[in-house]
Amino acid sequence: MNGTLIADWRERLGLTGGAAALKVRFLGVVVFLLLLCVAFSILSPRFFTFDNGRSILFSAAILMIAAVGQALVVLTGNLDLSVGSIMGLSAYVIYDIAGQFVELKPFVMVMAIALGAVLGLINGFLVAVLNIPSIVATLGTLSIYRGFTSFYANAQEVTSGTLPGWMRDLATGTVLGLPTYVWVAVLVVLIVGMALRYLPWGRRIYAYGSNSKAAHFYGLNSTQIVLGSYVGAGIIAAFAGVLLGAQVGNINSLLANGYELQVLAAVVIGGVSIWGGTGSVYGAAIGAIVLATINNGLVLLQVQEFYRLLIQGVAIVLAVAVDAIVRNKVQSATSRRSITEVKS
Amino acid sequence: MTRFVRSYSWELLLVVLIVVAGIWSSNLSPYFLDPVNLLTSAQFFVIFSLMAFGLFPVVVHGEIDISLASTLAVGSVMFGQLAVAGVPLIVALPIVLLATGILGAINGVLVAVAGLPSLAVTLGTLGAYRGLAYILAGDTGITGIPAEYRTLGSTWVGIVPLAVLLVLVVAAAFWVLMATTPFGRYSYALGNNSAASTMAGAPVARTRIAAYTLAGVMSGLAGLVWVSQYQSARGDNADGTILFVLTAVVLGGVSIKGGSGRAVGVLLAIILLGTIQTGMKLANVPGTSQTLVIGALLIGSIGIPSALQLLRRRFGVRRPAS
Numbered sequence: 001m002n003g004t005l006i007a008d009w010r011e012r013l014g015l016t017g018g019a020a021a022l023k024v025r026f027l028g029v030v031v032f033l034l035l036l037c038v039a040f041s042i043l044s045p046r047f048f049t050f051d052n053g054r055s056i057l058f059s060a061a062i063l064m065i066a067a068v069g070q071a072l073v074v075l076t077g078n079l080d081l082s083v084g085s086i087m088g089l090s091a092y093v094i095y096d097i098a099g100q101f102v103e104l105k106p107f108v109m110v111m112a113i114a115l116g117a118v119l120g121l122i123n124g125f126l127v128a129v130l131n132i133p134s135i136v137a138t139l140g141t142l143s144i145y146r147g148f149t150s151f152y153a154n155a156q157e158v159t160s161g162t163l164p165g166w167m168r169d170l171a172t173g174t175v176l177g178l179p180t181y182v183w184v185a186v187l188v189v190l191i192v193g194m195a196l197r198y199l200p201w202g203r204r205i206y207a208y209g210s211n212s213k214a215a216h217f218y219g220l221n222s223t224q225i226v227l228g229s230y231v232g233a234g235i236i237a238a239f240a241g242v243l244l245g246a247q248v249g250n251i252n253s254l255l256a257n258g259y260e261l262q263v264l265a266a267v268v269i270g271g272v273s274i275w276g277g278t279g280s281v282y283g284a285a286i287g288a289i290v291l292a293t294i295n296n297g298l299v300l301l302q303v304q305e306f307y308r309l310l311i312q313g314v315a316i317v318l319a320v321a322v323d324a325i326v327r328n329k330v331q332s333a334t335s336r337r338s339i340t341e342v343k344s
Numbered sequence: 345m346t347r348f349v350r351s352y353s354w355e356l357l358l359v360v361l362i363v364v365a366g367i368w369s370s371n372l373s374p375y376f377l378d379p380v381n382l383l384t385s386a387q388f389f390v391i392f393s394l395m396a397f398g399l400f401p402v403v404v405h406g407e408i409d410i411s412l413a414s415t416l417a418v419g420s421v422m423f424g425q426l427a428v429a430g431v432p433l434i435v436a437l438p439i440v441l442l443a444t445g446i447l448g449a450i451n452g453v454l455v456a457v458a459g460l461p462s463l464a465v466t467l468g469t470l471g472a473y474r475g476l477a478y479i480l481a482g483d484t485g486i487t488g489i490p491a492e493y494r495t496l497g498s499t500w501v502g503i504v505p506l507a508v509l510l511v512l513v514v515a516a517a518f519w520v521l522m523a524t525t526p527f528g529r530y531s532y533a534l535g536n537n538s539a540a541s542t543m544a545g546a547p548v549a550r551t552r553i554a555a556y557t558l559a560g561v562m563s564g565l566a567g568l569v570w571v572s573q574y575q576s577a578r579g580d581n582a583d584g585t586i587l588f589v590l591t592a593v594v595l596g597g598v599s600i601k602g603g604s605g606r607a608v609g610v611l612l613a614i615i616l617l618g619t620i621q622t623g624m625k626l627a628n629v630p631g632t633s634q635t636l637v638i639g640a641l642l643i644g645s646i647g648i649p650s651a652l653q654l655l656r657r658r659f660g661v662r663r664p665a666s
Contacts, residue, residue, distance in 0.1 A: 079463070126643060130650045133600045135408065135463065139587060140643035147636025155630070253632060258584065264467055274461045306478030306579065313472030317454065320464040 025271045025279075025326045029286050029319075033293065040297035047300055054178060060292035061181035062244050064285040065188050066259065067266040069236030071284040072192070072229045074267050075209045077276025078127055078134035080233050082119070084259030085145035087241030090115045091255050092149050092158060094238075095245055099162030106164060112238045119145060120234015121227065128226035146257065153253035160246045171246040181243060188236065189285045196281065205229055210277030265312060266291055269319045273327065290315070354597040358612040362619055369623030376626060380503055387497075387573070389618040390507040391416070391566045392585065393611070396592040397518045398562025400610050401555040403593050404522070406535045406602020407455055407462035409448075409556060410586050412563045414473035417581040419444045419567025421477050424486035424577030427493040436493075441564045447473055448560020452553035470586075478579030485578030489571055497572030507569055511611075514562075519607040527554060535602030591642045592617055617641075 041048040066083055073080040090112050098108050119141075126137035160168055173180045196202030208215040208225045216222055245251045270287025272279030291312065298308050349356065370376040395412050402409045419440050426436040447469070454465045499506040522528035530551040534541040542548050571577050596613035598605025617638065624634045 126647060130647045130654065132643065132646050132650065136594055136600050136646060137643060139590060140639040143587065143591075143635040143639025143642070147633050147639060150630060150632035151636060261467065261470070265471070268464050268467065274464045304479075306475045308475070309471040309478065310475030313468040313470065313475065316468030316471065317460070317465055320460045320468070321454075321458060323464075324458065324460050 025322060026283050028322060029269065029271050029283055029290065033286060033290050036290065036293050036297065040293070040300065044297070044300040047297060050177075052296065052300075054182075056289065056292050056296045057182045058179040059296070060289045061179065061185040062240050062247070063262060063266055063288040063291065064185040065240040065243065066237060066263045067270065067284040067288045068189055068192050068281045069233040069240070070263045070267045071270070071272045071279065071281045072196075072205065072236070073134070073233045074272045074274060075196075075205050075276055075279065076226050076229045077209050077212065078226065078229070079138060079264070080123060080230065080237075081135065081138040081260045081264075082123060082141040082145055083233070083237045083263050084256040085142045085149070086116060086119045086234055086237040087244060087256035087259060088253065089119065089145045089149045089241070090238035091241040091245035091251050092153055092253060094242060095158040095160065095162050095251055096152075098164075099158060105162075108163060108167065108242065109239070112242045113235050116235040116238025116241075117231050118234070119238065120231040123234065124227035124230030127230065128223045142260065146253075150253040155253075157250050157252045159251070160249050163246060167242075167246050171243070181247070184243065185285070188239070189281055192232075192236070193281045201228060206277060208276075262291065265316050268316050268323075271319070271323065273323050274320065275327065278326075278330070287319075355606070355609050355612055358596070358609065358616055362612065362616045365616060365619040365623060369619060369626060372623060373626040376623070383504055383508060385622045386508050386618060387505045389614055390505075390511050391569050391573070391582065392589055392592060392617075393511045393614050394514060394562050394566040394569065395585070395589045396596075396610055396614060397514050397607070398559035398566075399589055399593050400518060400596075400598055400605065400607065401522065401527075401531050402462075402559050403590075403598045403600060404531045404535045404602060404605055405552055405555055406538070406600075407552070407555075408590075408600075409451060409462065409466045409559050410590070411447075411451060411466040411469040411473055412559060412589065413582040413584065413586045414470050414477060415444050415447050415560050415563035416567045416570065416585075417477035417579060417583070418447060418473055418480065419564035420570040420577040420581045421481040421486065421567075421579065423493065423568050423571045424489060425480065427489050427571065428486055430490075433492050433495075437568070440567065441561050444564030444567065445557045445561045448563070449553055449557040451560070452556030455556065456549040456552035474579070474583070477581070481577060481579040485576060487576045489575045489577075493568075494572050494575055496569060497575075507573070510569070514565075515607055515611045518610075522607055527551060531555065532603055535604070537603075588617070588638070591638055595642060595645050 037048070046052060066087065070080055070083055093115065094108055094111050097111065098105050104111070123138055123141055126132045126141070127134045130137075132140075160171070170180050170184070175183055196205065204215070204220055204225050205228070207218070207220060208222055212222060215225075241256060244256060248255065266287035267279075267284045268274060268287070269290050270279065270283035270285065272284050272287075294311060294315070295308060298305075298311070366377070375381050395416065399409055399412060422440045422443060423436060426439065427433075431439075451462070451466055451469055454460050454469075455462045496507055496510070497505075501509060522531065530541070530546050530548075533544075533546055534548050534551060538548060567577075567581070570581055574581075592613045593605075593610055594600055595617070596605065596609035596611070598610065620637060620641070621634055624637065629637075
């Protein structure tokens with residue numbers, strides 16, 4: 001059924017190759033989000049209000065940012081399971097430093113970016129230089145970063161009171177009727193989206209993710225590309241962690257523990273292929289909004305928390321199933337030798 | 345002898361590390377080496393071991409299953425409910441193992457037949473099965489498990505807890521399964537090169553589904569151990585343990601890329617992790633800081649050999665030929 005739908009679309013857009021299938025994949029997330037909104041609006045009168053839309057976006061904002069970082073890594077065909085730990089570590093350490101050294105207060109964001117870059121660089125080194133499979137490497141750093149935070153924290157808490165005032169205002173403020181965090185998230189999405197589209201760095205990530213061998217033969221430095229994507233992801237995760245800290249207020253060593261699963265879910269639902277090379281950060285951001293919408297709608301419908309996990313899980317499996325169909329379309333469109341393809 | 349050393353070098357390294365960790369731990373506390381203390385501590389790792397052995401063939405296939413902890417939760421909740429309903433264990437056991445086996449098979453079908461990436465599929469079912477466990481358990485969970493279901497966690501054969509014996513039996517069974525049966529041979533074959541295995545006529549899809557089903561069954565069995573040890577069952581049982589389990593499998597020398605690894609390695613890795621954790625408990629290291637050591641061990645076990653290889657490749661050329 002999906003196959004005919006895609007074929008139909010391709011005809012209508014007059015596109016050959018896999019581009020149409022990929023466009024449909026992105027539109028698919030948007031349509032899914034719209035369908036969700038329609039369904040929830042019918043089921044609950046409180047869903048389709050400005051206030052509720054605002055609260056959905058607010059709860060999605062930090063996940064959107066984290067998903068953008070994850071998308072960078074997933075586009076290269078790798079994973080970053082340590083995202084939650086990077087968020088927790090940078091939030092805790094930086095708030096602690098900001099509390100102890102008052103003169104450093106204005107530079108919290110700079111410190112966050114530096115710390116995130118270092119943590120991302122470690123991930124990238126393990127994956128790109130030492131050739132450790134990314135799932136193992138980042139599973140290891142997930143434990144190490146979290147363990148370090150707990151060791152560093154020594155069961156203490158830090159508060160966002162150590163932050164400069166403008167950062168605390170950022171967490172609670174609104175601009176043009178929307179929470180500031182939403183604007184920050186949109187800005188991050190746009191900046192990274194543009195960078196991926198227009199900077200050589202971004203094009204290389206796509207090239208490497210689509211076909212790492214071809215990229216190598218073409219002369220691209222694969223080590224640099226993977227390192228770069230992990231550093232980018234680390235910076236974005238640290239940034240998201242500091243924002244989350246300002247929102248939460250009291251930070252213990254377990255901040256953002258287990259966040260990686262939600263982030264991965266957002267990325268996968270948003271159509272960034274787990275095989276690498278296809279998808280966009282816009283999709284990942286919409287994936288985060290989809291998750292937030294599901295959460296919000298189910299709360300309004302007073303559905304028990306448990307069903308949320310069930311529905312979220314099914315949504316992920318459906319999303320990758322669609323990805324697989326799109327991938328087949330793209331492959332058969334770009335490969336003239338599809339006859340030799342082994343059906344497995 | 346040298347051939348044995350060469351082909352079992354990983355396992356021998358694990359043994360050396362276990363001895364080192366054991367000496368360190370016994371320095372921390374004179375009670376560590378007491379056999380009763382050792383075996384009592386070992387009980388704590390039974391659940392992880394069963395899951396790790398279930399995960400082992402899946403990883404040999406070059407796939408992954410991160411939904412196992414959620415499957416365990418479904419299993420433990422089902423055991424709890426059947427127990428409270430007064431169903432004898434001998435009837436409940438096949439029912440629950442069948443159910444968790446089906447949950448595993450669903451993963452397997454999605455991966456092997458639909459061709460979806462296993463990480464994404466099991467990320468989905470991780471949530472879905474966890475939700476299922478919550479729905480089955482309700483808000484309060486299940487307590488008041490009858491004595492029959494607690495046997496596994498409270499019986500001792502001499503000085504050995506029954507649950508620890510179960511792990512040894514399972515380890516032996518997986519050794520036989522992977523080393524001698526067609527399933528094992530196909531597993532290594534398709535882990536090394538699934539396309540070639542398909543062309544050679546190996547039952548790739550069937551073997552994959554079987555591995556996932558087995559992983560589900562093992563998680564169900566771990567669910568029984570959970571109920572017998574903790575005497576309760578809740579929807580959030582074993583949440584987050586998959587990281588430890590995956591660490592054990594990878595540390596055991598099972599390549600995450602598939603195609604290699606042995607059951608004895610997995611067993612030794614669990615013993616090593618258990619020794620280190622028990623030692624750190626004796627040294628009063630807080631639980632969350634312990635994860636730092638385990639993560640470092642995971643990365644070190646794979647990173648150090650490949651770092652050495654890298655250095656050798658870079659500087660080895662200058663070495664005069666002997």
